[in-house]
Structures are given as structure tokens and as C-alpha cells.
Amino acid sequence: MTPKVSSIVEGDGCAVRMIHPEKIQRARDRSIDIREIHRLTAVYKALSDPTRLRIITALKGEEMCVCDLAAFLGISESAVSHQMRRLKxxxxxxSRRDGQVLYYVLDDDHVGDLIDLGLEHIRE
Amino acid sequence: MTPKVSSIVEGDGCAVRMIHPEKIQRARDRSIDIREIHRLTAVYKALSDPTRLRIITALKGEEMCVCDLAAFLGISESAVSHQMRRLKxxxxxxSRRDGQVLYYVLDDDHVGDLIDLGLEHIRE
DNA sequence: TCTATATATGCTCATATGTTCATATATTCA
DNA sequence: TGAATATATGAACATATGAGCATATATAGA
Structure with a gap:
């Protein structure tokens, strides 16, 4: 099969090369709304840092406070606090406050599921 | 309940503050191997960029070549190629070569599942 | 109110990342 | 072999990010 190049000219005057216009059209048809794309990437970004991922896997078991997370991770409490803000x-x-101590919990089971599925992927 | 701070001194001589040593121990017990953590974060990082996520969602439907992906995304073929390298x-x-054209496919159903689960999360 | 404790925040720096441009490689066809 | 096409690669640049430090806020207890 020899593909034939078809070029179209977009609104901005730039020629765009495309080999399979129908594939591109189908990709557009099934594409996800760009706002959802951005919200989705934000969630994955939250899981894409070793510190944050370790925080989340720690919280998968039980609620923990900033201080204990810092001790578990071996980093400063400030660094933990910065990350908790992002996750929040x-x-x-x-978070749940008990006196001076803030306890953090996972807000959603989906997050844990995402991690389990990811683990399944890399372990296969 | 008034938590009591216990401090221990680590090997490097730094005092580490911890409120619930037993929580920290349990977190250690259920913690994931650090190598797996890094492989996992790498996968999530792959999904954490809008361009890459759109590429992957496009490929969820059918195989596509660099040229068509560039047209679909509205970015240069070079940028697509760089991203494909990361994903590869x-x-x-x-990838599958047919003459001069390289067709890319998702290598794994898990990736699609990860995205579906993520969508479920943000849509709820 | 004053002090101590637990966490948050603003600033800064080093590093990582995504894209573009120019160039290189690989494949097809004349 | 030489030209054209499809993709890959390397360097450069702007932006984003994670962590540390100093400081601010909030709560508890004296």
C-alpha cells in the first residue's frame, strides 16, 4: 500500500501535511474535551513524582500527619507541606485537624485504584 | 488525645521528629520498593503532559503515523517524534514500519485502562 | 498573654521538561 | 545513484518544578 500525501491549507495559511485525513478525522471524533485532558494530566502529574507517590501509597494505609510523613520520607516537613498543598x-x-496536628487522608478510592493499576502494568 | 513527640537520632546524627513512630513503621512495612516507585512515576509522567495524553487517547482508537498525529495535534512532526521516543x-x-511510514500503536491495554480510570475520577 | 509546637507560605536556586530549528538517517522511486 | 519523503536526533531556549531556608500562621498550654 502506497500512501498518498494530501495537504490542506489551514485557516492561518500554513500547509499541513497529512497522509490519512480520515484517520485524523476519526481521532478528532473520539478525542476528549481539552479541559478534561488538562484535568487528567494534572492528576497524573500528581502521581508522577516519587515523593508524592510515596506519600500517597503511605496514605493508602492510614491517615498520617505532616511530621510523620517527613520522618517516613526522610525529607523536611516544609517539603512535605508543599506537596500536601498540591495534593489538596x-x-x-x-485533612482533619486534631489540635495542632493535621492528619491527611486520601480523598478518593480512585487514586488508590490508579496506583494499583499502574503497579499491575509495570509488574507484568 | 494529646500526641507526644518522640525524637530519635538517625545514623547521620540528625534528630528526626516523629509523633507516631508506629504509624511510620507501618508505612515502612507496606511501602513499595523504591525501584517500583520510580518505574511507576515514569509511567504517570508519560500521561501527565497534554500532548502525550492526546497522543495516547488518539492511539487508543487505531494506529497512526507521526505525520497524521502532528496534523491532529496541531504541532510539528519533530515535536511528535520526540514524544514518541519517550513513549517508546x-x-x-x-511502531510498525510500512515503507517510509511508521505507524504507532499502544503496546498495552493497561495504559488505556489507566486513562479510563482517570476519566472516571475527574468526571465523578 | 507568652511560649512552644505543628504546619503553611514566599522566595530562591538548581534541575527537568517541552518545543523549535537545523540537520541526520532511512526508505522509496525514478 | 540521486531526489523526494517520513521520521529521528541534537542543540538551544523558555518555562515548570521540587526542595530548602526563613518566616508567618495557628493551636495548645502555662
């Missing part, structure tokens, strides 16, 4: 902004964790 | 290094895609 993404609604992956939520 | 992570074994998320594989």
Missing part, C-alpha cells in the same frame, strides 16, 4: 489543590487528599 | 522508551507504544 487537586482534591486527592483532605 | 517507556514501552507504552510500539
Amino acid at each position: 489543590d487537586l482534591a486527592l487528599v483532605r | 522508551d517507556l514501552a507504552l507504544v510500539r
